[in-house]
Amino acid sequence: MVSSKRQGYGGVVVAAPVTVPYQRFSKETAHWWIARALRKLTRSAGIKPADLDGFSVSSFTLFPDTAVGLTQHLGLTPRWLDHIPFGGASGVAALRRAARAVQAGDANLVACVSGDTNHVDSFRRMLSSFSRFAQDASYPYGSGGPNACFALLTDYYMRHFGAKREDFGAICVSQRENALRNPHAIMKKPLSLQQYMDARAISDPIALFDCVMPVAGAEAFLVMREEDARAANLPYAQIRSTIERHNAFAEDPIQMRGGWEMDIDELYGMAGMTTDQIDVVETYDDYPVIVMMQLEDLGFCAKGEAPEFVRSHDLTIDGDFPHNTSGGQLSAGQAGAAGGFIGMVEAIRQVTGSAGPTQVKDAQTALVSGFGMINFDRGVCSGAAIISGSEAS
Template sequence: MTASIIGTGQSPYTRHPHAGTDTSHVIAQAVRSALLEAGLKPGDVDGFAVSSFTLNPDHAIDLAWRMGLRLTWLMQDTNGGASAGGMLQHAVRAIEAGDAKVIVLAAGDLMDGAAFSRLVASYNRATEDHLAPLPMRGPNALFAMLTTRQMEALGLSREDYGHIAIAQRQWAADNPAAVYRKPLTMDDYLSAPVVATPLGRYDCVPPVTGADAVVLVAEPRNGTPRAKVLTVRASYNGDQQAGDGLETGLRACGSAGWEEAGIGPEEVDLACVYDDYPSMVVAQLADLGVMPAGEDASNFIKRHISTRDLPVNTSGGQLSAGQAGAAGGMHGLVEAARQLMGTAGARQIPARHAVVSGYGMVLYRYGACATMSVLEAGA
């Protein structure tokens, strides 16, 4: 592949957006920040893709016009947690085909209380017909059942999931953009209010308002820090909503992804996996092969994630930084690119390779979309 990320941007994440804030504003802010880091202007951009749940009634073309973009390639993705990987896959192909030279990928949402309530009530037809009438709205109850199933299958305890949440909060302490940075103890985690057994408060992502963006180009200027895209793979409707949720679509596309990237999961220095719940961190690490097949999951968590020997979601992930609607799918891509470009600040780690996964779009059971991207540091 011949495309690289050379700029990243993020609008401030906040639980309580100021009056007058709208989705277009927060996405545009992230785009401006990414272009500034890349040393580019809006006039340099000829490709744009966006993902958002709250951009309506506007569309990608409306937002592009508002930002002053004249384009030869345009895309709008609606696949939530898998949207960043989907947009990246299409953008890489567009660059390789010569359809665009400088592409900005962006995702974001205004996610205040009212917007979140509307989203979980009318996410899709399956939600409207079957989930919305239930006393507990949103996906928490579904993933509580999945978490229980995973605990039984892998011999995991609540403490094991606590180690994941605590480690990510430790990473978040060095991320000034994370909404939650206060240290989290095991006592805090275990004594938190129950949301849906066995899920407690710290197992569920907090909705926030914000946006993320990356700038993708074919050939960076010599010496420009970059995150080269080695592969992007995706799986949609991998189990046709008939599986038990313990495996994600990453299991179907992982082997081809590693083969195309030219490295194996054991060579990864950083994993940024979609963390709507700690159980999904475990599932994706296993499906990607980062947690080796046959490895005792509890032991892996204690030895590698809790100790931060394996950096996982070094921004704090969504569990501590927040989930800005559709930007949740872009959050890990931005963090991986920053680590590989050496712009992660106090949480910077030495990293040459990173894997990023996206997951989402709950239909009748669990996430129907999954993407994996492998990136490499370069200059």
């Protein structure tokens, strides 16, 4: 149900998107990667760390520390602090909370940062303590990680809606083409549909190129007042609308829809827009089946019609439906929880005209979608945001 009392985000903007280039493996800590992102963020915005009075952090490998531990580690003294453990939904959640803090006067300048390291063994160690549900209900039965979980979802989706592996492959191939224009992307070689189809099996029906590549890296952006962004001569994006939902449709026997479906009217209603007015779409993409789900639940096609939608659209930067223009996680890499930030950072670049080689011509409005915290047969967290360039109507 749409709330008529929901306040918009007028006067609050998002700016200074930064990426710390990814590495396949790193001996550094998550603290190191987050510190590099914060340094790059402040330098790009022409501010000092002491100017930040708000700090938001998302990370898996920061454990046992949290955001509060980082304040001492990095020498910050914020009056507003947030730690967001929502995985792939963290970017949207960070934006929402930081924007409301600035709007309420609890903070003036909030750095939203997400980063993780990737030691040789860090992914296995992260999975071992990912959630109590996974420890008690999944791992004892052999579902030792996200590959098995998403294989379950992918198989059900294929059986229920008639999707083919080629349909998922179209997403992966188009994102690889986009990634070849992104200097930060880990994947540097072209990917053909035949190569996708011939790839070795990982967890039936998932094969190699359906899976993200864990990497080390970090992403960040600033949330601030529009008047302050103008005074600092910073390019910025308007926040048109956001939604967030957790544990949506818990009664469904297996997840085939996410929380976006519950709040889609509010997402477009607050923005005063329709799907036809979105120039760029950045979905969370740890596995292509989740991209299909988001295309449906975000209103670009009806439930079960995403395979046909993918077949009938060009998802590349120069296509008629520019999607995951950085290459997304499937080709740029998944820097842990920063996988929930990569779409937001790319969207900010797109609508401010600063995306460089991945820039979509005349992009004014972008939709960013997040999805996180998979537990066997479903992801628990979802969110989305619509942002636009400062000159968009």
